[in-house]
Amino acid sequence: MSNYSSALVFLESLAGYVICGLVAILGFVVIWLILTSRIDLSHLLSEKDGSGASMSRFQLLIFIFVIALSFSSWSLPTSRYCKPKVVMTTCQCCPTFRTVS
Numbered sequence: 001m002s003n004y005s006s007a008l009v010f011l012e013s014l015a016g017y018v019i020c021g022l023v024a025i026l027g028f029v030v031i032w033l034i035l036t037s038r039i040d041l042s043h044l045l046s047e048k049d050g051s052g053a054s055m056s057r058f059q060l061l062i063f064i065f066v067i068a069l070s071f072s073s074w075s076l077p078t079s080r081y082c083k084p085k086v087v088m089t090t091c092q093c094c095p096t097f098r099t100v101s
Contacts, residue, residue: 033039045061047054 030039034041043050045053045057
């Protein structure tokens with residue numbers, strides 16, 4: 001980041017916060033619509049004919065949550081205390097890894 005100007009870094013951070021804020025507002029609006037019963041979730045997992053719960057829809061719902069949690073855990077920055085202490089060094093023939101203390 002030393003090659004970037006501070007104004008560009010600020011603009012990048014500002015854009016990230018604005019996008020996160022807009023997504024959060026959208027999420028709160030959807031939750032509000034669900035709580036005020038404007039979005040009906042009573043037939044979310046039922047079959048098309050309304051005869052009961054659909055196992056494939058339930059599996060798809062669980063799969064979506066698993067993928068969303070996996071993506072969020074991969075995209076969150078790790079703590080500075082959790083970083084591995086392994087450094088890649090190169091020699092003439094191949095790269096090697098060594099641990100640092």
